[in-house]
Amino acid sequence: xxxxxxSAFVNGALLRRYIGQKVRTxxxxxxxxxxxxxxxSTDDLQIVVRGPSTTPPLTTYLEVIGIAESDNxxxxxxxxxxxxxxxxxxxxELCKLAxxxxxxxxx
Amino acid sequence: xxxxxxxxxxxxxxxxxxxxxxTTQANDSSASLKNRDxxxxxxxxxKQLSGASTNGESNFSVDGVDINTVAIVGRISRMENxxxxxxxxxxxxxxxxxxxRWCQERQETEEMEAVKLGMYVRLHGHVKSxxxxxxxxxxxxxxxxxxxEIVHHFTExxxxxxxxxxxxxxxxAHGGSTTQATATPRPQMPYSxxxxxxxxxxxxxxxxxxxxxxxxxxxxxxxxxxxxxxPMHLVSEAGVHCDIIARxxxxxxxxxxxxxxxxxxxxxxYSTVDDTCFKSTLNA
Numbered sequence: 001x002x003x004x005x006x007s008a009f010v011n012g013a014l015l016r017r018y019i020g021q022k023v024r025t026x027x028x029x030x031x032x033x034x035x036x037x038x039x040x041s042t043d044d045l046q047i048v049v050r051g052p053s054t055t056p057p058l059t060t061y062l063e064v065i066g067i068a069e070s071d072n073x074x075x076x077x078x079x080x081x082x083x084x085x086x087x088x089x090x091x092x093e094l095c096k097l098a099x100x101x102x103x104x105x106x107x
Numbered sequence: 108x109x110x111x112x113x114x115x116x117x118x119x120x121x122x123x124x125x126x127x128x129x130t131t132q133a134n135d136s137s138a139s140l141k142n143r144d145x146x147x148x149x150x151x152x153x154k155q156l157s158g159a160s161t162n163g164e165s166n167f168s169v170d171g172v173d174i175n176t177v178a179i180v181g182r183i184s185r186m187e188n189x190x191x192x193x194x195x196x197x198x199x200x201x202x203x204x205x206x207x208r209w210c211q212e213r214q215e216t217e218e219m220e221a222v223k224l225g226m227y228v229r230l231h232g233h234v235k236s237x238x239x240x241x242x243x244x245x246x247x248x249x250x251x252x253x254x255x256e257i258v259h260h261f262t263e264x265x266x267x268x269x270x271x272x273x274x275x276x277x278x279x280a281h282g283g284s285t286t287q288a289t290a291t292p293r294p295q296m297p298y299s300x301x302x303x304x305x306x307x308x309x310x311x312x313x314x315x316x317x318x319x320x321x322x323x324x325x326x327x328x329x330x331x332x333x334x335x336x337x338p339m340h341l342v343s344e345a346g347v348h349c350d351i352i353a354r355x356x357x358x359x360x361x362x363x364x365x366x367x368x369x370x371x372x373x374x375x376x377y378s379t380v381d382d383t384c385f386k387s388t389l390n391a
Contacts, residue, residue, distance in 0.1 A: 001241040003157045003202030009261075024200055063254070065200070080182075080227065082254040090258045102265045105152050106201045 012045025153202035
């Protein structure tokens with residue numbers, strides 16, 4: 001059991017707080033290139049995800065876990081297709097609570 | 108000769124030869140009552156689980172609620188299949204934990220076959236501690252198919268945490284995740300998945316709350332007691348005639364009689380001069 005390297009739940013606005021740290025977020029995929037995916041965060045900000053050069057088929061929503069490189073880009077270690085029926089507003093609220101009032105349950 | 112139904116305990120119980128029988132029964136029933144009371148299912152983040160306070164012997168508690176079964180949602184980051192058991196590691200973003208799933212029945216094996224490395228899963232299990240290391244003994248696991256479930260799980264963790272800490276009067280500090288274990292923890296309302304009222308539920312033998320609900324005479328008895336507990340009636344030797352009580356309180360004499368009978372058998376009042384005059388046993 002270990003809690004030494006958590007990944008913070010972030011949306012576009014919270015990403016800047018965790019630069020250099022492990023984060024996780026869900027983006028709505030707008031476009032993809034070799035080695036990078038451009039998406040919209042749950043609070044409608046643009047986020048670029050740099051990942052492995054071969055991008056597998058992506059669903060509408062994509063969860064990315066990785067290191068925050070800047071206030072709008074993440075270097076992905078893992079990504080998971082979250083399907084097409086994900087609710088971004090719920091996730092957005094979760095990010096706000098998990099970084100705010102209930103931070104002690106997460107990080 | 109020895110196959111008969113002779114129940115020695117029952118035969119001797121009446122004479123008081125086997126007092127331990129009664130006490131062990133009482134212990135068992137109270138122990139099982141306690142177990143039934145604390146059969147909780149807590150959705151937790153692994154951060155919460157790692158911060159759970161313990162009083163040794165695998166008794167964990169979070170936010171003052173004893174942990175019985177936990178629900179975790181996370182990714183499988185490592186997995187080793189050892190035929191009779193599967194050892195795996197679940198990472199939910201707040202931490203990771205070693206898990207074990209024993210597969211002795213076919214159904215258990217099939218359940219584990221549906222779970223692959225890298226998948227998000229929901230699992231239920233018991234928390235175990237061995238040499239200071241905590242792990243989860245999983246008895247139910249399934250892949251997550253709708254990823255809103257992940258958001259739901261964490262939201263539920265926050266809700267349950269808030270629910271349990273609010274019931275303690277908000278005495279939990281937000282800084283540390285380990286809650287201070289009080290010496291005599293009050294019986295808490297463990298969060299269950301059945302929606303209940305927000306009132307703290309008190310278990311235990313002296314459940315006066317439920318008595319009040321079942322007792323239609325309670326209001327009258329209370330009024331009569333308040334009346335008899337007044338200083339002037341407490342000091343009077345002769346007590347008060349029950350008709351006078353009825354007149355002063357404007358309650359029908361029959362109801363007063365009934366109330367006094369019940370109060371008398373409860374030991375709250377006693378008759379003085381004859382069985383129409385009564386006094387409170389307070390300060391008697």
